[in-house]
Every structure is written in C-alpha cells, then in structure tokens.
Amino acid sequence: MSGDATSASATPLDASGGGGSARDIGRRLLITLGPIVVSLVLAGCVLLVLGINPLAYYGYVVDRGLLSPLGLQQTLTRMAPLLFLAAGLIVAFRAGMWNLGGDGQFLLGAVTAAASAPLLVQVLPGWLTLVAAFVIATVVAMIWSLIPALLRAYQGVNEIITTLMMSFLGVSLANVLVKLVFLDPATTVPQTRTLPVEDRLPRLFETTVTSGLLFGLVTIIAVHLMMTRTAFGLKLRVVGANPRAAVHAGLNVPLLTVTVFALSAGLIGMGGAVDIVGIQGNVRADWNPAYGLAVIPVVFLARMNGFAAIGFVFLLSVLSIGGESAARRLGVPQNFTMVLVSIVLITLAVAEYLDHRFNQARRA
Amino acid sequence: MPGMQTTTKPPEMRQAIVTLDGVTKRFPGIIANDRVDLVIRAGEVHVLLGENGAGKSTLIGMLSGLQQPDEGRILIDGKAMPIRSPSHALSLGIGTVFQHNMLVPSLTVAENLALGGKWWQKPRLGELAARVDEIARPLGININLDAVVSDLSLGEQQQVEIVRALLRNSRLLILDEATSMLTPQGIAELGALMRRLVERGLAVVFITHKLGEAAEFGDRVSVLKLGRKVGEIGPDRLRSLEHDELVDEIVSKMFGRNAGDGAISIPDRPANDEALLAVRDLRVLPGKDTSGLEAISFMVGRGEILGVAGIDGNGQKQLAEALAGQRRTDGGSVTLAGRSLDGLDVGKRRELGLRYLTDDRLGEGTVGTFPVSINYFLKQIGEPPFWRSGIEHSREINTHARDLTRQFDVRTPSLSTPVGRLSGGNIQKVLIARELAEGARAVIFNKPTYGLDLANTQATRQRIRDVAGQGLAVLLISTDLEELLSMCHRIAVMSQGRLVGTIANGAGAGERVGRLMIGLAA
Numbered sequence: 011m012s013g014d015a016t017s018a019s020a021t022p023l024d025a026s027g028g029g030g031s032a033r034d035i036g037r038r039l040l041i042t043l044g045p046i047v048v049s050l051v052l053a054g055c056v057l058l059v060l061g062i063n064p065l066a067y068y069g070y071v072v073d074r075g076l077l078s079p080l081g082l083q084q085t086l087t088r089m090a091p092l093l094f095l096a097a098g099l100i101v102a103f104r105a106g107m108w109n110l111g112g113d114g115q116f117l118l119g120a121v122t123a124a125a126s127a128p129l130l131v132q133v134l135p136g137w138l139t140l141v142a143a144f145v146i147a148t149v150v151a152m153i154w155s156l157i158p159a160l161l162r163a164y165q166g167v168n169e170i171i172t173t174l175m176m177s178f179l180g181v182s183l184a185n186v187l188v189k190l191v192f193l194d195p196a197t198t199v200p201q202t203r204t205l206p207v208e209d210r211l212p213r214l215f216e217t218t219v220t221s222g223l224l225f226g227l228v229t230i231i232a233v234h235l236m237m238t239r240t241a242f243g244l245k246l247r248v249v250g251a252n253p254r255a256a257v258h259a260g261l262n263v264p265l266l267t268v269t270v271f272a273l274s275a276g277l278i279g280m281g282g283a284v285d286i287v288g289i290q291g292n293v294r295a296d297w298n299p300a301y302g303l304a305v306i307p308v309v310f311l312a313r314m315n316g317f318a319a320i321g322f323v324f325l326l327s328v329l330s331i332g333g334e335s336a337a338r339r340l341g342v343p344q345n346f347t348m349v350l351v352s353i354v355l356i357t358l359a360v361a362e363y364l365d366h367r368f369n370q371a372r373r374a
Numbered sequence: 375m376p377g378m379q380t381t382t383k384p385p386e387m388r389q390a391i392v393t394l395d396g397v398t399k400r401f402p403g404i405i406a407n408d409r410v411d412l413v414i415r416a417g418e419v420h421v422l423l424g425e426n427g428a429g430k431s432t433l434i435g436m437l438s439g440l441q442q443p444d445e446g447r448i449l450i451d452g453k454a455m456p457i458r459s460p461s462h463a464l465s466l467g468i469g470t471v472f473q474h475n476m477l478v479p480s481l482t483v484a485e486n487l488a489l490g491g492k493w494w495q496k497p498r499l500g501e502l503a504a505r506v507d508e509i510a511r512p513l514g515i516n517i518n519l520d521a522v523v524s525d526l527s528l529g530e531q532q533q534v535e536i537v538r539a540l541l542r543n544s545r546l547l548i549l550d551e552a553t554s555m556l557t558p559q560g561i562a563e564l565g566a567l568m569r570r571l572v573e574r575g576l577a578v579v580f581i582t583h584k585l586g587e588a589a590e591f592g593d594r595v596s597v598l599k600l601g602r603k604v605g606e607i608g609p610d611r612l613r614s615l616e617h618d619e620l621v622d623e624i625v626s627k628m629f630g631r632n633a634g635d636g637a638i639s640i641p642d643r644p645a646n647d648e649a650l651l652a653v654r655d656l657r658v659l660p661g662k663d664t665s666g667l668e669a670i671s672f673m674v675g676r677g678e679i680l681g682v683a684g685i686d687g688n689g690q691k692q693l694a695e696a697l698a699g700q701r702r703t704d705g706g707s708v709t710l711a712g713r714s715l716d717g718l719d720v721g722k723r724r725e726l727g728l729r730y731l732t733d734d735r736l737g738e739g740t741v742g743t744f745p746v747s748i749n750y751f752l753k754q755i756g757e758p759p760f761w762r763s764g765i766e767h768s769r770e771i772n773t774h775a776r777d778l779t780r781q782f783d784v785r786t787p788s789l790s791t792p793v794g795r796l797s798g799g800n801i802q803k804v805l806i807a808r809e810l811a812e813g814a815r816a817v818i819f820n821k822p823t824y825g826l827d828l829a830n831t832q833a834t835r836q837r838i839r840d841v842a843g844q845g846l847a848v849l850l851i852s853t854d855l856e857e858l859l860s861m862c863h864r865i866a867v868m869s870q871g872r873l874v875g876t877i878a879n880g881a882g883a884g885e886r887v888g889r890l891m892i893g894l895a896a
C-alpha cells in the first residue's frame with residue numbers, strides 16, 4: 011500500500027475508504043451485468059416481433075454454445091482467432107489509435123496463410139510450415155496497416171477513416187486473390203488449396219478444440235502485461251492518454267504510432283493465420299466472418315483489460331456459435347448475434363450515464 | 375435593484391448573496407472542506423486565502439455547481455438552494471473563472487464566448503463583439519475574437535475567461551487565481567474592475583496567493599487551512615491595519631508561523647562562468663494567430679539566472695518550446711556546453727542536460743489520469759532504476775516518488791492518486807520535482823511559481839537559486855517582475871517575438887524593464 015506515503019501534514023484519512031471500494035466493485039458489477047440482462051430482454055422483444063419465442067432462442071443458444079459438449083468445443087475453438095483480434099485492438103485502443111481496419115488485416119493474413127501453407131508443407135517440416143504461415147500472415151497484415159500508420163504519424167490524418175477504407179480494400183483484395191491467384195486448380199468452387207487436417211495446429215487432448223486457443227490466451231495475457239507492466243506499454247498509454255504530454259516528455263510519437271499500428275495489425279493477421287492453419291484449412295471465395303467488427307465492442311466492454319477481454323470473448327463465442335446453430339434451426343438471421351451485441355453496448359453506455367447522474371443526485 | 379445603497383450600509387448589514395452553512399466535502403483519503411461557514415455579501419470583494427491544497431478550489435467547485443457538498447447547505451438570498459450544475463449556477467447569477475482553463479481549444483474565442491447560449495438560437499456574433507469590446511477595453515485586455523484558443527498562451531486564455539464570466543451579468547463573480555498570469559498592470563486593472571463591480575452591488579470572490587493583492591483589493595479576507603476556515607478579517611479591521619501588519623496576520627493564520635524571508639537574493643556566480651547555453655538568431659515564423667520569434671540571441675553562463683520579462687503571449691512560450699525541441703524553428707542555432715542542439719528532438723536535448731518546466735501543467739505537463747508516482751518519472755520512462763530491461767519496478771518508483779513527495783511537500787492522499795485530482799499548486803510541485811532531477815545542465819523555467827502558495831513560492835525560488843549556485847544555467851520566464859528582480863542576474867525583455875533589451879539587475883532595474891515592456895527605451 012502506498013497510502014501511508016502521504017506527507018505528514020495531509021488531512022486525516024477518511025476511515026470509510028475500505029468499505030467504499032468494496033461497494034465500488036459491487037457497483038461496477040451491477041452496471042456491467044445489469045445492462046446485459048436488460049439487453050437480453052430488449053433483444054427478446056425484437057425476437058417476439060419476428061415471431062420467435064425468445065426463451066426458446068436463448069435456451070437454444072445456451073445449449074448449443076455452452077452446454078452441449080460439441081458446442082462448447084466449437085465455442086472454445088472460435089475463441090482462438092477472436093483472442094488475437096482482441097489483443098491487437100487492445101494495443102491500438104490503449105494507445106489512442108482507432109484501428110478499425112481489423113477485417114481487412116485479418117482476411118489478408120488469412121488468405122496469404124491459406125495460400126502458402128499447403129505449398130510450404132510439401133517442402134518443409136510441419137511445424138516450420140505453421141511458423142512460416144504465421145510470419146507471412148503477420149507481415150502482410152502489418153504492411154496493410156502501413157499507409158494509415160504513416161499518414162497518422164507524419165500527416166496527422168485521422169486513422170478511423172483511413173483504416174476503414176483500407177479494410178474495404180483489403181477485404182476485396184483478399185477475395186480477388188482467392189478467385190484469381192491462389193485458386194486451387196483441383197476444385198471447381200473458387201477456394202484456396204486446403205491444408206490437410208493432420209498438418210494443421212494440433213488439437214487439445216481428445217477434443218476438437220484447437221491448440222490455437224492456448225496461443226490466443228498466451229498472446230492476450232502477454233499483451234496485457236506488456237501494456238501494464240513495461241516501459242514500452244507505458245509509453246503507448248501516455249500517447250493514448252495525453253499526446254501533448256508524450257511530446258513534452260520527449261517520446262518519439264511518430265515512431266510509436268507506426269509501431270502501434272504494426273503490432274496491432276500483426277496480431278490481427280496472426281488471428282487470420284490461426285483461423286486457417288488451426289480451424290478452416292482453406293479460404294473460400296467471399297468468405298468474411300467480420301470478426302473485427304464484432305470484437306471491437308467486446309474490447310470496449312472489457313475496458314481494454316486483457317483478462318476481462320478473455321471473459322467477453324468467451325461470451326461472444328457462445329453467442330455466435332449458439333447463434334449460428336439457432337439461425338439454422340429457428341430461422342433467426344445469423345446477424346442477430348451482432349444485433350444482440352450492439353444492444354448490450356448501447357444499454358451499457360446508458361447505464362454508465364445513469365450511474366453518473368445518480369451519483370450527482372445522491373450528493374445533492 | 376439593490377444597487378447603490380448596499381455599499382453605503384455598514385458591512386455586516388450588507389445583503390448576503392450566498393451563504394455557506396457547515397459545508398463539508400470529502401474525497402477519498404481527504405477532507406477537502408470541513409464544516410466551512412462563509413457569507414458572501416453584495417458590495418464586497420471577498421478574498422479567499424489558504425496554502426496549496428487548503429480547499430479553495432473545492433469550495434468554488436461547489437459554488438459553481440461542479441460538485442455537490444457531502445454535508446451542509448448553500449443558501450442563495452437566504453434560501454437553501456442546491457446548485458445542481460454549472461448551468462444552474464450561471465442561471466443563479468454565479469460566474470466563475472476556474473483555476474485551470476475551461477475553454478474548448480479547437481474553437482475560436484468568439485465561439486467559446488457564445489457557448490452556453492440557447493442551443494436553438496444562432497449566436498449573434500456582431501453583438502458579441504460589441505459587448506466584448508465594452509468589457510475588455512477598460513480592462514486593458516486585447517481580445518482577438520477570431521483566434522483559435524489552442525493558439526493562445528495560457529495568460530491570454532485566462533483573459534478570455536475573465537471576459538466570459540463578465541459577459542453573463544453575474545451577481546457573483548468568482549476568480550480562482552485569475553491573476554496568476556497577468557502582468558502587474560493587468561493585475562492593477564483587474565483590481566480596479568473588481569472595485570467598480572462591487573460598487574455596482576455585485577459580489578466578488580477572489581482567490582490569490584499574492585498577499586499584497588489580498589490586502590490591496592479585498593474588503594474581507596477568509597483563510598482556509600486543511601479544509602477548515604481558520605479566520606476571517608472583516609472590512610473594519612482590514613482598513614484599520616497597516617499593509618505589513620495585515621500580511622503578517624494573514625501569514626500566521628495560513629501557515630501558523632512567520633513567512634520567512636522572501637527578500638531579494640541574487641546567487642553568486644561561480645568562478646568559472648563561461649557560457650553554457652548560447653542562442654544565436656533563433657527564428658520561428660509566426661502562425662496565423664501566434665507570435666513567432668525573430669532573431670533571438672542570448673547567452674546564459676554557468677551559474678547565471680537570465681530572466682525573460684514581458685507580457686504573456688509575446689513569444690515566451692514559443693521560445694521555451696523551440697529551445698526544448700518541441701517546436702520547429704526556421705533558422706538560428708542553439709548550443710549547450712559547446713554542443714549544437716540543432717535538429718535534435720526533445721529526448722536527445724534532455725539527455726544532453728536541457729530541462730524544461732512547462733507552464734501548462736495539465737495540458738502537457740502531466741497525464742491527469744495516471745498516478746502521482748508515474749507522473750514524477752514521465753520523462754524517464756524506460757530508464758533505470760525505475761525500469762530494468764523495460765520492466766517496471768514499482769518498488770523503486772514508489773520509494774523515489776515517496777522521497778520526492780516529502781522533499782517537495784506534495785500534498786496527496788497517496789502515491790496512486792491520479793495526479794489530476796491534486797490541487798493546482800500540488801500538481802505544480804510534482805512538475806518542479808521532476809525537472810530538478812539529476813543530470814541537468816541548463817533549465818528553462820516557465821512561470822515556475824505559478825499557482826504556488828507563499829511558502830512554496832519562496833521554497834521554489836530558493837531551489838532555483840540553488841540550481842544556479844550549482845553551476846547550471848537558468849532561463850527564468852515569468853510575468854511576475856518582482857520574481858525576476860528577486861533572483862536574476864540579468865533580465866531580458868520580450869515583446870512581439872523579439873528581445874527588445876537586456877538589463878543587468880540592480881538599482882532601478884525594475885523601472886527600466888517596465889519601460890522596455892511598454893515600448894520605451896530603457
């Protein structure tokens with residue numbers, strides 16, 4: 011505790027300090043979980059309008075995403091790429107840089123990994139192929155972030171717009187590459203060559219869960235520690251919290267900016283690689299899971315905290331795996347998962363605002 | 375209108391506009407205001423004094439609706455009235471100039487002044503210009519309505535805020551350290567203005583750390599100490615006391631002792647007094663609304679304090695930033711101990727021993743949401759012993775931070791308190807502690823004592839003398855002529871981006887600097 015470090019002359023300490031912080035945590039939980047419940051109700055109303063029994067839908071989602079063994083394994087597998095994406099976004103957002111180009115970076119990483127791995131595996135040992143695929147995906151995604159990074163670093167161009175634009179371009183480019191360049195000549199549907207199952211990332215124990223999950227967990231925890239415990243992470247947070255203070259303190263802000271973009275995009279590109287060499291095996295034309303957009307709200311919900319993000323990524327995976335099953339079974343559009351996530355985000359913001367008002371009113 | 379009569383009534387009969395009744399405000403780990411009773415009367419300039427962290431700004435925060443008291447009541451015209459929000463305070467006739475500026479940096483001055491009008495009405499800028507002119511002219515304030523706020527110096531921003539508070543026809547005007555960046559003339563004008571306002575039946579609450587101003591402008595003085603009100607001096611007594619007696623009485627109330635020596639003392643120059651910091655023909659082209667620098671040349675020797683006087687906004691900030699490497703220059707050269715600094719960035723210049731104490735403590739000096747401990751070392755991120763192989767060593771950081779906190783008397787509930795929560799003067803102490811760390815060769819102080827109370831001002835001035843005594847070169851930028859005269863070897867005067875003259879400190883120096891500042895020959 012540093013509480014006793016005060017200069018001797020400070021006013022007497024307020025004795026209620028400890029109790030207050032326990033109450034604080036309770037309040038935090040309430041304003042995080044309360045809105046999620048409210049959102050479930052609101053989304054339920056939407057389902058009712060669509061003529062679907064919300065209880066049946068939620069029951070199905072929970073069952074398929076969480077309770078059934080196969081569903082749970084799918085959920086855990088889905089977490090692997092999402093964790094990489096969350097890690098990449100945490101780096102950028104904490105440094106105050108809004109990299110919204112995750113989808114383009116992810117897809118280009120995925121496509122290049124998918125194009126190279128099946129070829130490399132014919133000449134390289136299995137493990138080296140996987141490493142090479144990761145490196146290629148990372149580097150390609152980094153390159154794709156270079157233009158927004160340089161524009162922001164040296165010209166002050168707002169990265170929100172440039173990353174979004176590069177993302178559109180990236181998604182299209184990935185598609186074009188699949189259809190024209192990396193086409194698997196052996197099939198009639200436009201898709202890349204397929205990495206044989208035995209050459210993919212090993213599965214965990216006797217399950218279908220990919221070991222990419224472990225890589226994802228390690229990565230996001232490492233990123234969290236980097237941001238909170240290292241000098242480099244602190245520099246990034248200074249840039250994010252007060253860019254003028256960063257300049258004043260002598261930090262090389264342009265260089266840090268480019269580094270942040272490279273790290274962020276690189277991690278997202280790795281997410282693409284893990285999805286291919288761990289799960290999908292190939293990329294079909296027009297494939298775009300749009301994970302990037304789904305993970306952004308998750309990172310905000312977690313307040314850019316790596317550990318909290320793991321929890322929320324799990325929740326998102328349950329929703330999306332369960333939601334996909336429910337979509338097939340109950341005819342609810344698959345996008346409904348995103349509707350649900352957005353409703354959660356909006357109610358959360360409202361809760362934050364109400365909490366603020368309530369605090370003021372209580373004092374008045 | 376209560377208007378004219380109020381001033382002629384005996385002081386205790388004057389109408390109370392705002393009454394604080396047992397007001398208490400707690401923050402985690404600290405009681406910022408402890409059962410404070412205060413009556414603010416029409417027709418009075420009520421001076422609020424107290425050391426750094428005594429709770430003055432907190433009290434103002436409650437009067438202006440930023441914060442709500444935990445206990446006690448606020449009465450307006452004798453009726454209990456919770457002040458719910460800043461706009462509510464404005465509608466009750468309470469206008470405030472806060473200690474740290476509250477203007478929107480990306481908007482123009484005119485837009486800032488028009489803010490807070492009804493959102494469905496188009497601001498009438500023509501009318502505004504006339505009103506501003508009416509208010510600003512007698513104050514000697516020159517306001518460029520079209521300038522973007524972020525281009526203005528802090529002193530200019532403060533002037534805009536004063537005008538903004540006056541635009542609203544407030545009944546109660548609160549000035550929280552509004553004179554900290556004004557020149558002596560500006561302060562005198564503001565004093566005259568306050569006098570005129572109270573003669574019209576308004577009330578003024580005036581917070582300052584300069585006791586001379588308190589004695590000169592105040593009708594009533596209240597003193598806060600550690601959140602409690604420890605004394606009040608009414609108008610009759612105030613008038614009956616001699617200036618010096620009064621200051622002594624206030625000081626003993628504030629600090630519980632005598633103030634110590636604030637006298638003039640110019641440190642001796644060391645035997646080896648060769649030039650350390652040399653600037654030749656430094657040029658910065660002027661921006662749209664900002665002053666540039668033109669052909670600035672000077673030298674500061676080992677152990678020398680060179681003062682830079684001038685009205686705020688005449689290029690002092692540009693000069694400091696150009697030297698520190700934060701601003702691009704368009705010509706000229708800077709050398710430190712024989713090494714050229716040209717083309718080096720902020721970090722490199724710091725490594726070579728150049729330190730810069732900024733005057734913008736919240737804007738660029740600190741990261742408000744980060745703990746006090748980290749803010750001490752913001753310019754040393756990654757350096758041992760605080761970071762080893764890039765890993766943060768919290769123990770090391772906390773030990774050193776605790777030392778600095780004690781040494782510089784920073785009043786904070788804990789080292790992990792976000793620095794933005796400290797009182798203005800205590801944030802300033804964090805900045806000073808940081809710049810005086812080891813390895814310095816030359817230090818640029820930009821308004822080092824701004825916002826510090828009397829005791830800390832004197833301690834800081836002594837520290838600056840000590841810094842020079844150790845053989846460092848000191849460039850001291852200040853709008854406070856008295857401060858410059860109390861410690862500088864030479865004083866350069868800056869006007870419109872040029873150095874218009876340099877004067878050796880000594881008998882009559884004050885007058886000569888004053889003449890240079892208003893454009894006469896020394």
Ligand SMILES: Nc1ncnc2c1ncn2[C@@H]1O[C@H](COP(=O)(O)OP(=O)(O)OP(=O)(O)O)[C@@H](O)[C@H]1O
Pocket residue numbers: 401402404405406424425426427428429430431432433473785786787795796797798799800825827
């Ligand atoms: N928002 C806040 N959260 C926590 N503590 C606060 C907050 N605002 C003020 N304090 C604490 O309350 C005390 C009084 O601060 P205040 O700003 O009122 O002092 P002040 O008299 O204005 O001092 P100064 O002359 O330095 O401006 C300080 O110890 C400060 O740390």
Ligand SMILES: [Mg+2]
Pocket residue numbers: 430431432473797798799
């Ligand atoms: Mg204050």
